[in-house]
Amino acid sequence: MNVEQERELVERAKNNTEAFGELYDQYYSQIFGYVLKRTASIEVAEDVTSEAFFKALKNLRQFRWRGVPFSSWLYRIASNEIANYFTKSKPWQSSPEEVSNSMNLSDPSAETEFLQAEAELRRLEEFLTVHENISKLKLKYQEVIVLRYFEDKQLKEIGEILGKREGTVKSLLHRGLEKLRKLTE
């Protein structure tokens, strides 16, 4: 989908549920993946992604096209939701009961998929170790590091997502890496 097609789709989605569904299909994986890399929790990623898309749906009519990709707007909402999550809660520590309560127990396949996903995530030891250190940084450093190195975004795009100037992003990245380096020593 090129920029013009996306723009047209976004405009249609403001009044058409099916068009919003197309946008959702286009960006669900990206947003879920980003939230998962930020939180390292399947359950939190599900919740935050859901919240982010509902906010996008609710506020879509306020979205104005200013040359910034729609995906950046979605990333921005997701980043805000992650910030909300971190400021409202303690680091995620679910008991097995909480995990099972949060799932749709009437859907055995969903439960199986969830458990498989948890197992898959636990297998990624290197990522989890890196994430653990990143999660000790302030949120402003976490988001630029994850967007730059895990999401492979350029500084300009990170600036668009976070509403910061490119120079600010560069400076945050530099300081964040320095702090992360000290944590990994």
Place this chain on the structure above:
Amino acid sequence: MNKEELIEKLKSAELPKIELQSHRRQLRIALLNADYSERQPEVTISDLMKSKVRGGIERMREGLVSPRPVWKTALVTTLAVALAFGLAIGLPPLIGQSPELRAAEIAQNSPDVIAALGGDEVETVRILNIEDNMATVVVEGKMGGIVNALVDLYTKAVTQAVVGPQLTDEEEEQALNIATADPRVQELLDRGAVIDLVLPMYVTFSGVNQETGEIEEITETWAQMWMNLGNRQWGVQVDLIRGKVVSVTD
């Protein structure tokens, strides 16, 4: 470990490529079944009157104390009429008989307003002020056009419908640059707030012409932007002419 090694480590880490089809399906269904009428923020006109518009205008007045160099620093009068085009909210439900709701209903159904919008459909209606049965209403069309309407609540008619200001792309970029250079805005951005909207606003005030000594009315186009963080919202008024943020209000 030096910085380059750390970057290499970050880049080479095996990242989760997990996707839950069940969650994807369930969320899609939930989103598509969501009532479209619930899309818009639940803000009523009266809420707006109390929390945003009046406060905004009052703060605008306070902020109008640094006119351009040609004018004397001190303003002769505190009369400052700010026709702010700064709030973007959903069209509130037009029920009830409060003056605000009546004004909104009259404005959005006015042929003059629709004509000024170039026949566009109304998207948002904002009440800026009601005084002596006259309401100042801002109507925004779906295509982004803005009309400032004066509504006579006694005769239930729109007495004036004027096309509002527009910001060029350059002015919008200028406003963003000015705002993001401001330490107050920077602090909010650092806390995770985002700039959601940049809209034009007219500012009219009286000042003394230093050359003639006479009081004259000055009208300028400024920018107003809205920043959001969670449930909190800040309005940022940017004086494009003097290149500074006039106020940041919660």
